[in-house]
Amino acid sequence: MKTNRITRTRLLILFVLFLFFSFGGYFIGANTEIILPVFNCEYVGGGTTRGVCIAMTEFNKHIHNGWTFPLGVAACIALVLLFGRLWCGYVCPMGFFQDVVTWIRQKLNITQINIPQKLKPFILVGRWYLVFYIFFYDLCKVCPVQFITVPLTGYTSNTSSTGFFWTVVLLVAVMLSDRAFCRVCPIGALMGLANRISGSRLRKCGHACTHCRACLEVCPVDIQEVYEDREHVDITHADCIYCMKCIEVCPEKDALRFDLFGKTIYSSDRVTQEGQHGAEN
Amino acid sequence: MGNYYLGFDGGSTYIKAALIKDNEVVAVKVMPTGIDNDATADAMLEYLTQQANITREDIAFINATGYSRRSISLADDTISEITAHAYGTRITAPNGVKPSMIIDIGGQDSKIIALDDNGGVKNFIMNDKCAAGTGKFIEVIAGILETTIDKVAEHSAESKSPCQINSTCVVFAQTEIISLIAQKKDRCDILCGMHISMANRIAKLARKYKGSGQILMTGGGALNEGLRLAIEDELMCDVYPAVYPQFNGAIGAALIGAEQFQQA
Amino acid sequence: MEQRTRDRYIRNIERVANVTIDEVGNGDGLEFYKEVYQEAFCNFDQTNKKYIGSYCVMIPDEIIYALGYVPLRLCGGHRIPALIGEEMVPRDACPLVKASAGFHAMKVLPMYNQCELAIIPMTCEGKRKSAEVLSDFLPIIPVPIPMSKDNRAFEETVNIVTALIKTLEYQTGNKITKRSLKKACIDIGTAQQQAYLLQQKLYSLNPQIKGSEVMFAINSSCFVHPKDWTKATKELLSLIDEKEKTAKELRRPKPRVYIAGSPISFPNFKLPLMLEDLGAQIVGDESCLSGRLMYDPVVPNDYSIVSMVRALSARYIAACTCPVFDNVEDRLCSLKTKLELSKAEGIIYHVLRGCVPYDFELAAVEEFADKHDIPLLRIETDYNIEDMEQVKIRFEAFVEMIEQRRRNR
Numbered sequence: 003m004k005t006n007r008i009t010r011t012r013l014l015i016l017f018v019l020f021l022f023f024s025f026g027g028y029f030i031g032a033n034t035e036i037i038l039p040v041f042n043c044e045y046v047g048g049g050t051t052r053g054v055c056i057a058m059t060e061f062n063k064h065i066h067n068g069w070t071f072p073l074g075v076a077a078c079i080a081l082v083l084l085f086g087r088l089w090c091g092y093v094c095p096m097g098f099f100q101d102v103v104t105w106i107r108q109k110l111n112i113t114q115i116n117i118p119q120k121l122k123p124f125i126l127v128g129r130w131y132l133v134f135y136i137f138f139y140d141l142c143k144v145c146p147v148q149f150i151t152v153p154l155t156g157y158t159s160n161t162s163s164t165g166f167f168w169t170v171v172l173l174v175a176v177m178l179s180d181r182a183f184c185r186v187c188p189i190g191a192l193m194g195l196a197n198r199i200s201g202s203r204l205r206k207c208g209h210a211c212t213h214c215r216a217c218l219e220v221c222p223v224d225i226q227e228v229y230e231d232r233e234h235v236d237i238t239h240a241d242c243i244y245c246m247k248c249i250e251v252c253p254e255k256d257a258l259r260f261d262l263f264g265k266t267i268y269s270s271d272r273v274t275q276e277g278q279h280g281a282e283n
Numbered sequence: 284m285g286n287y288y289l290g291f292d293g294g295s296t297y298i299k300a301a302l303i304k305d306n307e308v309v310a311v312k313v314m315p316t317g318i319d320n321d322a323t324a325d326a327m328l329e330y331l332t333q334q335a336n337i338t339r340e341d342i343a344f345i346n347a348t349g350y351s352r353r354s355i356s357l358a359d360d361t362i363s364e365i366t367a368h369a370y371g372t373r374i375t376a377p378n379g380v381k382p383s384m385i386i387d388i389g390g391q392d393s394k395i396i397a398l399d400d401n402g403g404v405k406n407f408i409m410n411d412k413c414a415a416g417t418g419k420f421i422e423v424i425a426g427i428l429e430t431t432i433d434k435v436a437e438h439s440a441e442s443k444s445p446c447q448i449n450s451t452c453v454v455f456a457q458t459e460i461i462s463l464i465a466q467k468k469d470r471c472d473i474l475c476g477m478h479i480s481m482a483n484r485i486a487k488l489a490r491k492y493k494g495s496g497q498i499l500m501t502g503g504g505a506l507n508e509g510l511r512l513a514i515e516d517e518l519m520c521d522v523y524p525a526v527y528p529q530f531n532g533a534i535g536a537a538l539i540g541a542e543q544f545q546q547a
Numbered sequence: 548m549e550q551r552t553r554d555r556y557i558r559n560i561e562r563v564a565n566v567t568i569d570e571v572g573n574g575d576g577l578e579f580y581k582e583v584y585q586e587a588f589c590n591f592d593q594t595n596k597k598y599i600g601s602y603c604v605m606i607p608d609e610i611i612y613a614l615g616y617v618p619l620r621l622c623g624g625h626r627i628p629a630l631i632g633e634e635m636v637p638r639d640a641c642p643l644v645k646a647s648a649g650f651h652a653m654k655v656l657p658m659y660n661q662c663e664l665a666i667i668p669m670t671c672e673g674k675r676k677s678a679e680v681l682s683d684f685l686p687i688i689p690v691p692i693p694m695s696k697d698n699r700a701f702e703e704t705v706n707i708v709t710a711l712i713k714t715l716e717y718q719t720g721n722k723i724t725k726r727s728l729k730k731a732c733i734d735i736g737t738a739q740q741q742a743y744l745l746q747q748k749l750y751s752l753n754p755q756i757k758g759s760e761v762m763f764a765i766n767s768s769c770f771v772h773p774k775d776w777t778k779a780t781k782e783l784l785s786l787i788d789e790k791e792k793t794a795k796e797l798r799r800p801k802p803r804v805y806i807a808g809s810p811i812s813f814p815n816f817k818l819p820l821m822l823e824d825l826g827a828q829i830v831g832d833e834s835c836l837s838g839r840l841m842y843d844p845v846v847p848n849d850y851s852i853v854s855m856v857r858a859l860s861a862r863y864i865a866a867c868t869c870p871v872f873d874n875v876e877d878r879l880c881s882l883k884t885k886l887e888l889s890k891a892e893g894i895i896y897h898v899l900r901g902c903v904p905y906d907f908e909l910a911a912v913e914e915f916a917d918k919h920d921i922p923l924l925r926i927e928t929d930y931n932i933e934d935m936e937q938v939k940i941r942f943e944a945f946v947e948m949i950e951q952r953r954r955n956r
Binding site for chain 1: 696698701725740743744843844846847848849850851852853854857858861862866868876877879880881883884
């Protein structure tokens with residue numbers, strides 16, 4: 003038994019922002035110089051802000067075009083440092099897409115595949131390889147994102163066959179495992195560094211934890227430490243996207259909580275109201 | 284009405300009574316637990332009042348403790364022996380001794396009581412429901428060796444090479460001692476061995492709470508110098524005998540009675 | 548069986564059960580639970596229920612309900628069958644195993660007679676070997692339980708539970724569907740919510756229900772469908788809510804005692820009853836047949852069979868603080884939380900004679916209690932009543948000690 007209060011709100015925010023990213027351009031002007039730390043393809047028609055990916059792949063092209071670009075990048079970095087990977091969970095359109103796929107998966111009763119912890123190092127290598135790739139090679143050519151968010155808004159982009167291949171791989175992966183893309187996302191990898199110092203903190207009261215594994219079972223990115231760690235109060239992990247499913251699901255009062263700049267926003271509690279059998283979100 | 288307080292300690296073998304006034308012991312009395320606790324208690328009350336030259340009305344409060352405390356109908360209230368023993372040490376601890384642990388060797392049980400800084404009970408352990416490590420053990424073995432319980436310590440002190448007695452159970456120890464007698468072992472050595480074996484068992488319990496504080500020994504067992512020394516050797520530290528070892532419980536009960544009476 | 552022996556068994560089972568029912572069940576709002584026990588232990592007519600027996604709290608009841616069977620908790624607390632069982636298991640085995648062997652051997656209680664299968668988790672020695680003893684009476688499914696709680700062990704557990712479902716489906720001929728399992732999860736889940744609320748009532752400074760009554764109520768869930776139990780418990784809770792409104796603050800609150808250690812199950816309520824007689828307030832327990840019986844919720848990620856099985860494995864085994872697991876840390880953490888919530892002033896550490904795992908952890912729990920400055924008293928006993936006096940002396944001193952510590956503060 004669990005609540006899904008936060009998950010519902012989160013999906014709503016993601017949905018509204020998805021609309022904003024995809025069609026906002028029609029209202030406030032397309033391709034403004036605002037850069038946000040999310041995966042949002044520049045080729046999205048009617049898009050209003052840029053994803054930070056374009057700033058990375060085309061850094062050299064933009065850096066010489068006046069002061070707005072460096073300022074945008076600086077603002078983006080500041081935003082990441084302030085909030086960490088909160089962007090992934092609440093803003094990123096790619097994240098929204100994955101959550102929708104998960105929702106469909108659950109409706110179809112397909113069980114997610116649990117990625118063994120042993121594979122984690124390989125995923126980590128893949129992720130940092132992509133970080134390397136995004137800076138030094140043209141990621142856009144093979145980027146599967148353009149095959150997902152761009153067509154959703156009614157536009158088409160380039161038709162690279164490798165890109166198409168990776169898109170299929172990604173779709174299957176997301177279908178089988180929540181937020182599969184987030185595990186290898188190069189932007190997420192960099193933002194994960196900011197998770198160490200950002201104002202978003204996931205905290206845990208070690209002795210209140212009964213090791214019931216509920217948090218790990220729902221975690222879309224399979225963070226072992228949320229479940230295992232009892233010594234540390236601050237258990238914010240580099241992979242954490244602050245979806246707060248673990249807090250929703252945790253049956254122990256105040257065992258897990260989310261703090262934003264030191265202020266507790268949400269903390270776990272036992273669900274004792276009938277009819278709250280969540281999970282079908 | 285005077286400010287005399289009486290405490291009964293109805294043990295398994297003896298009933299002890301202590302009369303106190305102003306935190307000082309006026310008179311004590313011990314009698315074997317008969318079949319009629321009330322009659323025994325009455326007789327003791329009679330004796331104590333005579334000793335102190337007071338009347339029944341001078342006793343403000345009577346408190347009882349021990350196994351048979353509920354069958355002493357004279358008592359105004361009852362208290363468990365653990366609490367009573369802890370209280371009793373306020374009077375029975377020798378000058379300058381502030382015990383942090385009590386070893387109480389009674390007739391049919393032994394207890395270890397850990398005390399906190401205020402003399403309150405911090406924790407306690409009691410031996411299980413058998414007579415190992417209790418006064419009864421000594422009594423039975425003294426009987427086999429044709430001596431009495433009050434001479435046991437004397438004999439034990441003479442021993443040069445104590446016998447090994449492995450059983451802690453009274454019944455098995457009896458068999459063991461009979462075979463030692465058959466081997467023509469000296470009585471003193473057997474008794475000393477018995478003390479060591481008992482001390483060993485008691486020390487096992489006591490070690491759990493043994494801090495740096497002082498240890499007080501109460502109960503009938505504290506009258507037995509041999510046992511006390513054996514426990515000292517076992518625990519490697521001083522074990523002080525209480526002033527009225529046997530009456531520690533009764534004195535404690537009387538003190539609690541006084542406190543209750545004054546509070547009420 | 549000879550009719551006269553049967554009559555004697557029936558008389559004895561009924562008497563012991565009735566004594567406990569009368570002693571504990573006199574409070575307001577406990578009528579339902581009394582009836583449940585009476586139905587279970589004092590009614591010897593056959594019913595049309597089909598039972599599957601299981602031991603411990605490590606076999607998910609949800610699976611058994613989903614198969615259309617009624618779970619029967621074999622863990623007995625009755626001293627009459629414990630005497631009978633003594634002939635089948637060694638003297639030093641725990642009375643719980645003796646009692647369940649005895650119940651089967653006596654063949655008088657319908658729920659044991661109608662038990663078609665027994666699932667035996669390999670938790671402690673007693674359970675392990677009782678699989679063999681019970682196999683004389685009914686088919687047995689032994690279930691190995693990994694004794695550690697790491698990821699590897701958890702995946703193993705999930706496989707074991709999946710295999711258990713397959714075996715049960717094969718043995719009973721019924722299929723577990725997503726729907727039936729989900730329904731069972733929700734039925735037990737709602738009951739578990741009520742059990743949680745009921746236990747919370749003890750945390751109040753002036754609880755309007757006795758600890759023994761809470762144990763009595765929760766333990767009864769072993770013998771009744773969770774839906775009926777939920778309904779009755781809701782009524783009990785609203786009754787307590789009413790009482791709380793009019794309750795006055797106590798001038799001298801009762802000493803608050805937490806019961807840790809081996810299971811306490813009906814009708815062996817001598818320890819809680821004795822404690823309460825001596826003026827203590829029981830504020831909680833970690834016994835697997837009351838305090839922990841319905842504590843952890845099942846939280847599936849989604850209601851697909853695999854997710855539910857994972858959630859069941861997590862709730863029944865990963866969250867379990869039984870001392871048979873390889874470390875004591877989980878148990879100490881949960882003790883710490885419970886002691887803080889319940890504001891307990893003393894711990895009674897109950898060791899069923901022969902229950903070695905709990906006795907092994909005594910040292911760790913003692914050290915923990917010492918660190919938190921809470922006195923602890925170990926009581927080793929079984930279902931017999933002959934040692935009541937000895938236990939009473941210790942309890943009495945313990946309760947007095949807590950009161951005195953309070954005064955010294």
